[in-house]
Structures are given as C-alpha cells and as structure tokens.
Amino acid sequence: MDGNNIYKKIELTGSSDQGVEAAIANAIERASQTIRNMRWFEVIDLRGHIENGRVAHYQVTIKVGFTLEGGAKAPQETRI
Amino acid sequence: MDGNNIYKKIELTGSSDQGVEAAIANAIERASQTIRNMRWFEVIDLRGHIENGRVAHYQVTIKVGFTLEGGAKAPQETRI
Amino acid sequence: MDGNNIYKKIELTGSSDQGVEAAIANAIERASQTIRNMRWFEVIDLRGHIENGRVAHYQVTIKVGFTLEGGAKAPQETRI
Amino acid sequence: MDGNNIYKKIELTGSSDQGVEAAIANAIERASQTIRNMRWFEVIDLRGHIENGRVAHYQVTIKVGFTLEGGAKAPQETRI
Amino acid sequence: MDGNNIYKKIELTGSSDQGVEAAIANAIERASQTIRNMRWFEVIDLRGHIENGRVAHYQVTIKVGFTLEGGAKAPQETRI
Amino acid sequence: MDGNNIYKKIELTGSSDQGVEAAIANAIERASQTIRNMRWFEVIDLRGHIENGRVAHYQVTIKVGFTLEGGAKAPQETRI
Amino acid sequence: MDGNNIYKKIELTGSSDQGVEAAIANAIERASQTIRNMRWFEVIDLRGHIENGRVAHYQVTIKVGFTLEGGAKAPQETRI
Amino acid sequence: MDGNNIYKKIELTGSSDQGVEAAIANAIERASQTIRNMRWFEVIDLRGHIENGRVAHYQVTIKVGFTLEGGAKAPQETRI
Amino acid sequence: MDGNNIYKKIELTGSSDQGVEAAIANAIERASQTIRNMRWFEVIDLRGHIENGRVAHYQVTIKVGFTLEGGAKAPQETRI
Amino acid sequence: MDGNNIYKKIELTGSSDQGVEAAIANAIERASQTIRNMRWFEVIDLRGHIENGRVAHYQVTIKVGFTLEGGAKAPQETRI
Amino acid sequence: MDGNNIYKKIELTGSSDQGVEAAIANAIERASQTIRNMRWFEVIDLRGHIENGRVAHYQVTIKVGFTLEGGAKAPQETRI
Amino acid sequence: MDGNNIYKKIELTGSSDQGVEAAIANAIERASQTIRNMRWFEVIDLRGHIENGRVAHYQVTIKVGFTLEGGAKAPQETRI
Numbered sequence: 001m002d003g004n005n006i007y008k009k010i011e012l013t014g015s016s017d018q019g020v021e022a023a024i025a026n027a028i029e030r031a032s033q034t035i036r037n038m039r040w041f042e043v044i045d046l047r048g049h050i051e052n053g054r055v056a057h058y059q060v061t062i063k064v065g066f067t068l069e070g071g072a073k074a075p076q077e078t079r080i
Numbered sequence: 081m082d083g084n085n086i087y088k089k090i091e092l093t094g095s096s097d098q099g100v101e102a103a104i105a106n107a108i109e110r111a112s113q114t115i116r117n118m119r120w121f122e123v124i125d126l127r128g129h130i131e132n133g134r135v136a137h138y139q140v141t142i143k144v145g146f147t148l149e150g151g152a153k154a155p156q157e158t159r160i
Numbered sequence: 161m162d163g164n165n166i167y168k169k170i171e172l173t174g175s176s177d178q179g180v181e182a183a184i185a186n187a188i189e190r191a192s193q194t195i196r197n198m199r200w201f202e203v204i205d206l207r208g209h210i211e212n213g214r215v216a217h218y219q220v221t222i223k224v225g226f227t228l229e230g231g232a233k234a235p236q237e238t239r240i
Numbered sequence: 241m242d243g244n245n246i247y248k249k250i251e252l253t254g255s256s257d258q259g260v261e262a263a264i265a266n267a268i269e270r271a272s273q274t275i276r277n278m279r280w281f282e283v284i285d286l287r288g289h290i291e292n293g294r295v296a297h298y299q300v301t302i303k304v305g306f307t308l309e310g311g312a313k314a315p316q317e318t319r320i
Numbered sequence: 321m322d323g324n325n326i327y328k329k330i331e332l333t334g335s336s337d338q339g340v341e342a343a344i345a346n347a348i349e350r351a352s353q354t355i356r357n358m359r360w361f362e363v364i365d366l367r368g369h370i371e372n373g374r375v376a377h378y379q380v381t382i383k384v385g386f387t388l389e390g391g392a393k394a395p396q397e398t399r400i
Numbered sequence: 401m402d403g404n405n406i407y408k409k410i411e412l413t414g415s416s417d418q419g420v421e422a423a424i425a426n427a428i429e430r431a432s433q434t435i436r437n438m439r440w441f442e443v444i445d446l447r448g449h450i451e452n453g454r455v456a457h458y459q460v461t462i463k464v465g466f467t468l469e470g471g472a473k474a475p476q477e478t479r480i
Numbered sequence: 481m482d483g484n485n486i487y488k489k490i491e492l493t494g495s496s497d498q499g500v501e502a503a504i505a506n507a508i509e510r511a512s513q514t515i516r517n518m519r520w521f522e523v524i525d526l527r528g529h530i531e532n533g534r535v536a537h538y539q540v541t542i543k544v545g546f547t548l549e550g551g552a553k554a555p556q557e558t559r560i
Numbered sequence: 561m562d563g564n565n566i567y568k569k570i571e572l573t574g575s576s577d578q579g580v581e582a583a584i585a586n587a588i589e590r591a592s593q594t595i596r597n598m599r600w601f602e603v604i605d606l607r608g609h610i611e612n613g614r615v616a617h618y619q620v621t622i623k624v625g626f627t628l629e630g631g632a633k634a635p636q637e638t639r640i
Numbered sequence: 641m642d643g644n645n646i647y648k649k650i651e652l653t654g655s656s657d658q659g660v661e662a663a664i665a666n667a668i669e670r671a672s673q674t675i676r677n678m679r680w681f682e683v684i685d686l687r688g689h690i691e692n693g694r695v696a697h698y699q700v701t702i703k704v705g706f707t708l709e710g711g712a713k714a715p716q717e718t719r720i
Numbered sequence: 721m722d723g724n725n726i727y728k729k730i731e732l733t734g735s736s737d738q739g740v741e742a743a744i745a746n747a748i749e750r751a752s753q754t755i756r757n758m759r760w761f762e763v764i765d766l767r768g769h770i771e772n773g774r775v776a777h778y779q780v781t782i783k784v785g786f787t788l789e790g791g792a793k794a795p796q797e798t799r800i
Numbered sequence: 801m802d803g804n805n806i807y808k809k810i811e812l813t814g815s816s817d818q819g820v821e822a823a824i825a826n827a828i829e830r831a832s833q834t835i836r837n838m839r840w841f842e843v844i845d846l847r848g849h850i851e852n853g854r855v856a857h858y859q860v861t862i863k864v865g866f867t868l869e870g871g872a873k874a875p876q877e878t879r880i
Numbered sequence: 881m882d883g884n885n886i887y888k889k890i891e892l893t894g895s896s897d898q899g900v901e902a903a904i905a906n907a908i909e910r911a912s913q914t915i916r917n918m919r920w921f922e923v924i925d926l927r928g929h930i931e932n933g934r935v936a937h938y939q940v941t942i943k944v945g946f947t948l949e950g951g952a953k954a955p956q957e958t959r960i
Contacts, residue, residue, distance in 0.1 A: 006190040007173040009221070013087040013145065019581045021899045024928075025935060030086040030148055032933030041935070043926040046603040048584075050624070053592030055585060055601070061089070064930070065173065068190055093167040093225065099261045101339045104368075105375055110166040110228055112373030121375070123366040126283040128264070130304070133272030135265060135281070141169070144370070179741045181499045184528075185535060192533030201535070203526040206763040208744075210784070213752030215745055215761070224530070246510040247493040249541070253407040253465065259341045270406040270468055286363040288344075290384070293352030295345060295361070301409070305493065308510055326670040327653040329701070333567040333625065350566040350628055381569070385653065388670055413487040413545065419821045421659045424688075425695055430486040430548055432693030441695070443686040446843040448824070450864070453832030455825060455841070461489070464690070501739045504768075505775060512773030521775070523766040544770070573647040573705065579901045590646040590708055606923040608904070610944070613912030615905060615921070621649070661819045664848075665855060672853030681855070683846040704850070726910040727893040729941070733807040733865065750806040750868055781809070785893065788910055813887040813945065830886040830948055861889070 006068045007039065013061045020046065023060040037067040086148045087119065093141045100126065103140040117147040166228045167199065173221045180206065183220040197227040246308045247279065253301045260286065263300040277307040326388045327359065333381045340366065343380040357387040406468045407439065413461045420446065423460040437467040486548045487519065493541045500526065503540040517547040566628045567599065573621045580606065583620040597627040646708045647679065653701045660686065663700040677707040726788045727759065733781045740766065743780040757787040806868045807839065813861045820846065823860040837867040886948045887919065893941045900926065903940040917947040 014027025024041065031038065045061035094107025104121065111118065125141035174187025184201065191198065205221035254267025264281065271278065285301035334347025344361065351358065365381035414427025424441065431438065445461035494507025504521065511518065525541035574587025584601065591598065605621035654667025664681065671678065685701035734747025744761065751758065765781035814827025824841065831838065845861035894907025904921065911918065925941035 005175060006187055009171040009173065011089040011143070012148075013089065015085060021935070021938070027086050028930060028933065028935060038930040038933060040929050041927060046606075046926075047601060049600050050588060050598040053588065053598060055581070055588060058581070063171070068172075091169040091223070092228075093169065095165060101375075101378070107166055108370060108373065108375060118370040118373060120369050121367060126286075126366075127281060129280050130268060130278040133268065133278060135261075135268060138261070181535075181538070188530060188533065188535060198530040198533060200529050201527060206526075207761060209760050210748060210758040213748065213758060215741075215748060218741070245495060246507055249491040249493065251409040251463070252468075253409065255405060267406055286366075287361060289360050290348060290358040293348065293358060295341075295348060298341070303491070308492075325655060326667055329651040329653065331569040331623070332628075333569065335565060347566055383651070388652075411489040411543070412548075413489065415485060421695075421698070427486055428690060428693065428695060438690040438693060440689050441687060446686075446846075447841060449840050450828060450838040453828065453838060455821075455828060458821070501775075501778070508770060508773065508775060518770040518773060520769050521767060526766075571649040571703070572708075573649065575645060587646055606926075607921060609920050610908060610918040613908065613918060615901075615908060618901070661855075661858070668850060668853065668855060678850040678853060680849050681847060686846075725895060726907055729891040729893065731809040731863070732868075733809065735805060747806055783891070788892075811889040811943070812948075813889065815885060827886050 007065045008068055009063045009065045010035075011044070011061065011063050013045075013059055015057050015059050017055075017057040020058055020060055023058045024062060027060070027062055028064065031064055035064075035066050037069070038064055039067060040065045087145045088148055089143045089145045090115075091124070091141065091143050093125075093139055095137050095139050097135075097137040100138055100140055103138045104142060107140070107142055108144065111144055115144075115146050117149070118144055119147060120145045167225045168228055169223045169225045170195075171204070171221065171223050173205075173219055175217050175219050177215075177217040180218055180220055183218045184222060187220070187222055188224065191224055195224075195226050197229070198224055199227060200225050247305045248308055249303045249305045250275075251284070251301060251303050253285075253299055255297050255299050257295075257297040260298055260300055263298045264302060267300070267302055268304065271304055275304075275306050277309070278304055279307060280305045327385045328388055329383045329385045330355075331364070331381065331383050333365075333379055335377050335379050337375075337377040340378055340380055343378045344382060347380070347382055348384065351384055355384075355386050357389070358384055359387060360385050407465045408468055409463045409465045410435075411444070411461065411463050413445075413459055415457050415459050417455075417457040420458055420460055423458045424462060427460070427462055428464065431464055435464075435466050437469070438464055439467060440465045487545045488548055489543045489545045490515075491524070491541065491543050493525075493539055495537050495539050497535075497537040500538055500540055503538045504542060507540070507542055508544065511544055515544075515546050517549070518544055519547060520545045567625045568628055569623045569625045570595075571604070571621065571623050573605075573619055575617045575619050577615075577617040580618055580620055583618045584622060587620070587622055588624065591624055595624075595626050597629070598624055599627060600625050647705045648708055649703045649705045650675075651684070651701065651703050653685075653699055655697050655699050657695075657697040660698055660700055663698045664702060667700070667702055668704065671704055675704075675706050677709070678704055679707060680705050727785045728788055729783045729785045730755075731764070731781065731783050733765075733779055735777050735779050737775075737777040740778055740780055743778045744782060747780070747782055748784065751784055755784075755786050757789070758784055759787060760785050807865045808868055809863045809865045810835075811844070811861065811863050813845075813859055815857050815859050817855075817857040820858055820860055823858045824862060827860070827862055828864065831864055835864075835866050837869070838864055839867060840865045887945045888948055889943045889945045890915075891924070891941065891943050893925075893939055895937050895939050897935075897937040900938055900940055903938045904942060907940070907942055908944065911944055915944075915946050917949070918944055919947060920945045 012027040012031060014023040016022035016026050024043070028038065028041065041062040041064050043060060043062055048058040049056045092107040092111060094103040096102035096106050104123070108118065108121065121142040121144050123140060123142055128138040129136045172187040172191060174183040176182035176186050184203070188198065188201065201222040201224050203220060203222055208218040209216045252267040252271060254263040254265070256262035256266050264283070268278065268281065281302040281304050283300060283302055288298040289296045332347040332351060334343040336342035336346050344363070348358065348361065361382040361384050363380060363382055368378040369376045412427040412431060414423040416422035416426050424443070428438065428441065441462040441464050443460060443462055448458040449456045492507040492511060494503040496502035496506050504523070508518065508521065521542040521544050523540060523542055528538040529536045572587040572591060574583040576582035576586050584603070588598065588601065601622040601624050603620060603622055608618040609616045652667040652671060654663040656662035656666050664683070668678065668681065681702040681704050683700060683702055688698040689696045732747040732751060734743040736742035736746050744763070748758065748761065761782040761784050763780060763782055768778040769776045812827040812831060814823040816822035816826050824843070828838065828841065841862040841864050843860060843862055848858040849856045892907040892911060894903040896902035896906050904923070908918065908921065921942040921944050923940060923942055928938040929936045
C-alpha cells in the first residue's frame with residue numbers, strides 16, 4: 001500500500017479439496033475476473049466440511065484489498 | 081456451502097420495531113431485490129434506538145453470504 | 161440511523177501524510193464520487209508507513225454505512 | 241447521536257421468561273424511572289437460566305447511551 | 321451457580337424456522353435427554369440459512385453449563 | 401441472578417500489594433460503602449506496577465453486578 | 481495509578497467537528513463538571529457522522545478512570 | 561447444516577510434522593473412531609513446536625461439529 | 641504436548657472460597673475422577689459471587705487438555 | 721512488505737501533549753536511534769492522562785515492523 | 801507512565817508451582833537482571849501444566865513495560 | 881514448556897511464495913541465527929500479497945517463544 005491510494009476491501013470465501021493455499025487461490029482467481037488492481041488478502045476464517053470421517057474440502061474466508069481508481073474509471077469492480 | 085463454490089459476504093443493517101427476527105428479515109428482503117443466490121447470514125451486531133423510555137426499533141447488522149456465479153453472468157448483485 | 165431504513169456497510173482504507181482525520185476524509189471523499197446517502201463511519205484499523213525513520217503516511221481503515229434506496233433506484237453505489 | 245451532545249453509557253442486565261426482546265424492554269423500563277434522554281442500546285451478552293431441562297428466563301446485558309444535560313441540571317440519572 | 325459445585329460446559333447448535341428463542345429451546349430440549357442438572361446457557365453465535373431470498377431457519381450456538389455430580393454417579397451425561 | 405431482577409454493572413479497579421484476591425477484595429469493600437445488593441464480579445483486566453525490579457502492587461479491574469431496587473428506593477448506590 | 485487507591489471507570493462519548501482530540505476533550509470537560517479526581521482515559525471506539533459526503537463530526541467513546549474518595553466524602557461524582 | 565438437526569461441537573488438537581492440513585486430518589481421523597456424523601471443523605488455533613531451530617511439528621486446534629442423533633441412539637460419541 | 645498425540649479440550653468451572661488457585665484445583669481434582677492423561681489447563685474466565693459485601697467464592701472457568709488414547713481404549717473420559 | 725524479507729515487530733508507547741500523531745512520532749523518533757529499516761506501525765492502544773480536568777498527554781501504543789538484515793549484520797537493533 | 805517518556809513492552813512467560821503471583825514474580829525477577837526501569841506489567845495469558853491429576857505449575861504470560869533511556873545510554877536491556 | 885524456565889516471546893513475519901508452512905519456516909530459520917533455545921511458535925496473522933490477479937507470496941506473523949538462560953549467559957538473543 002502506498003501513500004496516494006484509496007483501497008476497498010471485500011470479503012470472499014474460497015473452497016478447495018486440495019488445501020488452504022488452493023482455497024485462497026480459487027477465491028482470488030474468481031475475483032480477478034471482475035476486479036483489477038487487487039493488492040493483498042487477509043485470512044479471517046479457516047474451516048472445512050467433513051464427509052465420511054475425512055476432510056471433504058477446506059473453506060477459507062479472506063478480505064481482499066484493491067486500489068480504487070478514479071470514480072469515472074472504476075466500473076469494472078461492480079460485478080463482485 | 082458446498083465444495084465447488086466461491087462466496088462473497090456483504091454487511092447489511094436492517095431495522096424493525098417488531099423485534100430481532102423482523103429486522104433480519106427486512107435486511108434480507110431488501111437484499112433479495114438485487115442479489116440472487118443468498119445462502120446464509122451471520123449476526124454481528126444487535127442494537128436499537130430508544131424514544132420516550134421505550135425501544136423504538138431494533139437494528140441488526142448481519143453479514144450475508146451468496147454464491148458468485150461465473151464472471152460473465154454475475155451483474156445482478158452489483159446494485160447492493 | 162432511523163427505523164425505516166436498510167443500510168449497507170463497506171470497508172475502505174484511506175491514506176494521508178497529514179494525519180488521521182485527513183486519511184479518513186480522503187477515503188470518504190473518494191467514496192462520495194459513487195455512493196449517495198453515506199451516514200456514518202467506524203474506524204477499525206489505524207496504521208501507517210515509515211520511511212527514513214519518520215511517518216510517511218497514515219492509513220486508516222473504516223467501515224462506511226449508507227442508506228439503501230429502493231432496488232430499482234440504487235445503481236449508483238455499484239462503482240465502489 | 242448528533243454532533244452537539246455528550247453521552248454516557250451504562251451497563252444493565254434485564255431478565256424475562258418471554259424472550260430476548262422482553263428482557264431488553266424490562267431493563268430499559270426500569271432505567272427510565274431515573275434516567276431521562278436515553279437514546280440507544282447495544283446488546284453485549286445474551287444468556288439465560290435453565291430449570292428442569294427448559295429455559296426458565298433469558299438474561300440480556302445491554303449498554304444504554306443517554307444524553308448528558310448541563311452539569312447543574314443532571315441530578316436525575318444518579319439513582320441508577 | 322453456587323459455591324460448592326463444579327460445572328462442565330458443552331457447546332451445542334440448535335435450529336428452528338420459528339426464531340432465535342425456538343432454536344435455543346430445541347438445543348436444550350435435545351440435551352435434556354442425556355444431561356441432568358443443566359443450569360445456564362450462553363449464546364456465542366447467531367446465524368441462519370437463506371433459501372429463495374428468505375430466512376429458512378435460524379441457527380444459534382450456545383454453551384450449556386451443568387453441575388457435575390460425584391464421579392461414580394454421573395454416567396448419564398456421556399451420551400451428548 | 402434470578403429471573404425477576406434487573407442488574408446494573410459498574411467497573412472498578414482495586415489495588416493491593418498482597419495479591420490478586422486482595423486487590424479484588426479492596427475494590428468490593430470500598431463499593432460496599434455505597435452499594436447494597438452486590439451479587440457478582442467479573443475480572444476484566446489484571447496488571448500491576450513494578451518498582452525496583454519487583455511487583456509493587458497488583459491492580460485488578462472488575463465489573464460488579466448489583467440488583468436494582470425500585471426507582472424510589474434506590475438512592476444509595478449513587479455515590480460510587 | 482498508585483497502590484493505595486480504588487478507581488471507578490465510566491464510559492462517555494464525546495463529539496466534535498474539529499477532530500479526534502477535540503471530541504475527547506469535550507467529553508472530559510463535561511465530566512469535569514461533576515467528577516473530581518479523573519486520572520486517565522482509554523479510547524474504546526472511534527467513529528463519526530457523514531453529511532453531504534463529508535465528515536460532519538467525530539464521535540469518540542472513552543472510558544474515564546477516577547479515584548474514589550472515602551464513602552462519606554464522595555457525593556460529587558453521582559451526577560454523571 | 562440443515563434446519564432439522566441439533567449439533568454438538570467438541571474441541572480437538574491434532575499434530576503433524578507434515579503441515580497444517582495433515583495435523584487437521586490426524587485429529588479428524590482419530591475422532592472418526594468414536595464419532596459418527598461429523599459435519600464440519602473450524603480452526604481456532606495454529607501453533608507448533610521448534611527443535612534445533614526448525615519446526616518439529618504443527619499443532620492445530622479445531623472445533624468439530626457433528627449431528628446429534630436421538631438420545632436413545634447416540635451412545636457412540638461418548639468415548640471422545 | 642508432543643508431536644505424536646491428539647488432544648481433546650473440555651471446559652470446566654471450579655469454585656472455591658479460598659482463591660483463584662483453589663478454584664482451579666477443585667475443577668481439576670473432580671475431572672481426574674474420570675479423565676486420565678490431563679496435560680494442561682487454560683484460564684478463560686475469572687469471576688465470583690458476592691454476599692453481604694464480601695467475596696463469597698471465586699469461580700474460574702478453564703479449558704483442560706488431555707491425551708486421547710486409541711479409540712478402543714478410551715472409555716474412561718466419557719463420564720465428564 | 722515485499723516477498724523476500726523477514727520482519728520483526730516490537731511494541732512501543734509514545735507520549736505527547738500535542739495529540740495522537742505527535743505521540744506516534746515521538747515513539748518512532750526514539751526507535752530510529754537504534755533501529756534501521758523500520759517499515760510500518762500499527763496502533764494497538766490509545767489512551768491518555770488527565771490532570772485538573774483536562775488531557776495532560778496522549779499515550780499511543782504501537783507495534784513497529786522492521787526488516788531483519790542478515791544475522792551477522794544486524795547488531796544495531798539490539799538497543800531497544 | 802508520565803508524559804515525557806517512551807516505553808517499550810516485551811512479552812515474558814514465568815512459571816511457578818506456588819501460584820499466579822509467584823509465576824509473575826519469577827518472570828519479573830529474571831527480567832530485572834538485564835532491564836532497568838521496568839514500570840508495569842499486564843497479564844495476557846494464564847495457564848498451567850497438569851501431572852498426575854494435579855496442577856504441576858502455573859504459567860503466566862505478561863507484557864512488561866519499561867522506560868527507554870536515551871539511545872546512547874540504553875544498551876543494558878538488549879540481553880532479554 | 882517445563883516448570884523451571886522463563887520464556888520470552890518475540891513477534892516475526894516470514895514470507896514465502898511457496899505457502900504457509902514455508903513462510904513460517906523462513907521466519908524461524910532467520911531467527912535461529914541469533915536465538916538459541918526456541919521452543920514453540922503461535923500463528924497470529926496470515927495474509928499475503930497479490931500481483932496480476934495471483935498470490936505473489938504469503939506472509940505469516942508468528943510469536944516465537946524461547947527459553948531465557950541466566951542473565952550473564954544470554955547475550956546471543958540480542959541481535960533479533
């Protein structure tokens with residue numbers, strides 16, 4: 001984060017049966033379809049589902065911070 | 081939440097003079113006008129206003145989680 | 161907040177080399193380009209960057225609450 | 241809350257065998273006997289007693305905020 | 321709680337489509353099948369599921385405290 | 401706490417060079433000069449002062465809950 | 481805080497359109513009309529109101545700690 | 561979690577020298593020996609031991625939620 | 641805690657009119673009647689009851705961690 | 721923070737009678753005498769002392785993060 | 801804490817089989833070998849080890865605050 | 881942790897583009913250059929940087945606990 005920017009943070013939950021890092025990656029990949037300029041993420045919850053006595057998938061909730069461009073130029077992040 | 085989805089969570093505050101459940105319902109009803117695929121809510125703050133020594137209305141702040149569809153198909157949640 | 165409204169809260173981080181209040185003002189000014197009806201803010205994180213042994217700029221993360229208008233009339237807040 | 245006032249917050253626990261809203265109402269009704277100008281409440285704890293395998297009563301702890309009048313005119317809130 | 325007892329607390333989640341109090345009651349009713357001497361509950365999480373844009377049911381997670389009898393006499397709470 | 405009462409909680413800090421329990425006792429003893437009907441306390445902070453490399457005294461901050469009597473009969477707790 | 485005193489803490493919210501420090505000062509100035517021996521404050525919430533896309537005023541909630549004098553001599557803090 | 565069930569949550573700590581996911585899996589595998597119907601887990605603490613300047617093993621504390629069957633049919637979860 | 645074990649944590653509240661350490665000891669002594677292999681405790685709440693203006697007894701809530709033996713050999717912890 | 725560095729965080733409390741920003745600056749200025757490569761700070765506590773019914777000085781506790789250089793080259797941060 | 805000083809806080813864990821106060825004293829005594837000017841401590845965690853069904857020792861984690869002297873004169877606190 | 885030792889905890893942030901465990905390992909490896917007797921770590925923050933819509937590196941903040949040797953023998957941990 002540098003000193004001239006304004007950031008917005010949104011909250012996403014990603015899932016994966018591969019592990020914690022893959023669940024984070026899935027959430028960020030999906031967000032990248034509609035948000036430019038993502039800068040950082042913060043993990044705020046880590047959980048998962050159990051089926052038949054085993055972990056079926058991990059669920060990681062993250063906050064994602066991204067730079068806000070000027071008001072007239074920023075319509076692209078509205079979809080997520 | 082199942083293992084193949086990505087979710088977004090937004091934060092809403094609903095009000096009602098009827099009680100806690102009605103305040104939650106009002107927030108979700110309003111959100112349903114522009115968000116499809118809402119899955120769950122989490123209460124994060126419960127408060128209210130007092131007028132003339134009585135509760136005038138309850139205010140309940142919730143996080144609402146909803147499924148993100150594919151990037152090209154998800155324009156409808158942009159309004160809230 | 162009055163009893164008839166539904167509010168949404170979003171999370172923003174503003175920066176300033178002038179101080180805490182200026183960082184808050186910068187975040188709200190940027191948000192006002194695309195959001196009408198902002199009502200209040202809550203400071204949730206206060207930090208900053210250091211360069212050459214001095215504070216280079218403050219970064220203040222706030223939640224901003226704004227009134228949701230009727231679904232058909234609320235497209236303007238989608239840009240932030 | 242408007243910009244010209246100073247508020248004090250006190251912490252009360254109300255009880256009811258009817259439910260959460262009734263426990264809040266009981267605490268505020270009692271407080272209204274000695275405090276004027278109550279403005280809002282915040283729920284900070286929600287619990288209850290169990291007797292014979294059933295909820296006997298709910299106990300809700302709230303913070304109540306009220307406007308402080310000028311020092312010379314504010315003796316009435318001293319009783320609670 | 322009186323001064324001569326030892327208590328154990330367990331964590332339960334109850335559900336109901338009727339409201340918060342009913343979800344608490346359902347959890348305690350189920351627990352009462354196998355635990356004697358329940359004394360109090362504490363709400364630690366309040367959430368719910370949404371279907372078709374409406375609250376489908378509330379989910380309330382509570383801690384339940386109960387008196388431990390002497391070791392030789394306390395087999396009945398083992399089932400929950 | 402029984403089901404028919406309303407409670408108020410106040411926050412006190414007691415000190416002692418004897419230990420944690422003595423610091424709690426000092427706060428409650430002082431409060432008992434002006435408050436009747438104290439029922440319970442909750443420790444919310446535990447700290448102390450160091451002088452010459454040793455603990456000089458312990459400081460324990462507690463919340464004290466007491467029963468509110470009827471409005472007309474409760475002037476005695478106003479002094480603390 | 482020294483080792484021979486008992487302290488009480490109360491919770492106040494001060495407002496100012498000038499900034500954070502001014503809001504704190506306003507709360508303490510008002511409290512000084514009825515409380516002697518205030519020793520310290522702790523900021524526990526920092527928020528504000530927005531009007532017309534700008535900060536209208538800051539609201540700072542503080543806990544204020546003050547020395548309790550002997551029971552017979554302490555009637556002056558009862559007014560806040 | 562669906563709307564007709566009551567859940568119990570227990571707290572377990574699993575260890576592994578392989579990583580975070582393996583420590584979770586070890587805890588759940590052990591629990592599956594005596595608990596049927598486990599549904600989800602929540603990570604509440606993540607730590608580990610260091611030996612000779614390296615991570616010797618990870619320790620992950622989780623809450624595990626499982627469906628309670630009817631009182632007469634639920635003796636199997638009593639062993640953990 | 642060593643790297644080869646799985647632990648379970650339970651939550652207990654012990655009481656004593658002697659002090660904090662005695663309340664902890666009472667809870668652990670009672671637990672030792674039915675649980676083998678207890679390894680550590682963590683204090684999560686410290687409170688007490690007041691009668692006649694004095695502390696009547698302390699109540700300390702702890703989490704107790706114990707080693708889980710193999711599933712077939714672990715029936716003894718089921719009673720608490 | 722970039723991806724190739726290791727950081728250490730230390731906790732400092734700075735004071736000033738001028739305001740929050742000045743108290744932060746005083747702590748960082750003192751730290752800069754013995755620590756190179758400070759990168760950011762996080763405010764974790766904000767309080768102050770009151771004398772004669774006015775704020776005497778503000779006290780701000782911050783965490784300061786700085787880059788660790790190679791072990792052989794980093795003796796200078798040992799003094800704080 | 802007075803208004804002209806800068807403080808550093810460090811985190812220590814002390815142990816004792818005698819009780820909570822003794823564990824605090826042991827940590828501070830050890831710290832006094834290398835740190836001058838310690839002013840206060842804050843308890844942030846209270847736990848202990850159990851052996852053979854009894855408390856073997858208490859472990860208390862504290863933050864210790866001490867005055868930083870001028871940069872040129874402060875080498876003595878570097879050893880802890 | 882055994883009953884005869886005093887521990888100090890420091891706070892470090894490690895980075896890695898490989899994952900959470902690698903970021904922890906990097907922080908501990910760097911610390912091992914100047915600290916002997918590290919015993920455990922606790923994860924207190926988990927976040928990361930995003931570049932071009934992908935996770936560029938993970939950042940894990942940990943507390944590391946290590947045994948303090950006698951004052952005269954402990955100069956080696958002063959460099960971190």
